[in-house]
Amino acid sequence: MEKKFGSVENLHPELRHMVKMFSDSTDNSLFKIEYALDIFVKHQSKLEFGRGEQASFNIIVKSEEQNLPLVAMKESSWMLSQDI
Secondary structure, three states, X not given: OOOOOOOOOOOOHHHHHXXXXXXXXXXXXXXXXXXXXXXXXXXXXXXXOOOOEEEEEEEOXXXXXXXXXXXXXXXXXXXXXXXX
């Protein structure tokens, strides 16, 4: 089964817009953008104090491929000028 990384199709409809607004995850020499999902599980117990158990998951946000006709046109003319 293929996982759809970067796709919002499997998300709840109310979350799709918010996820689309996220910047892509990136790590370069100027800055780093990363996301994590922190989950806290708490149940009612006389011996349970504080926030409860925690799990953290790293999330990679990827955007869809963008079609840039202007860049394709310039790339084509550059390749012709270089005899490639």
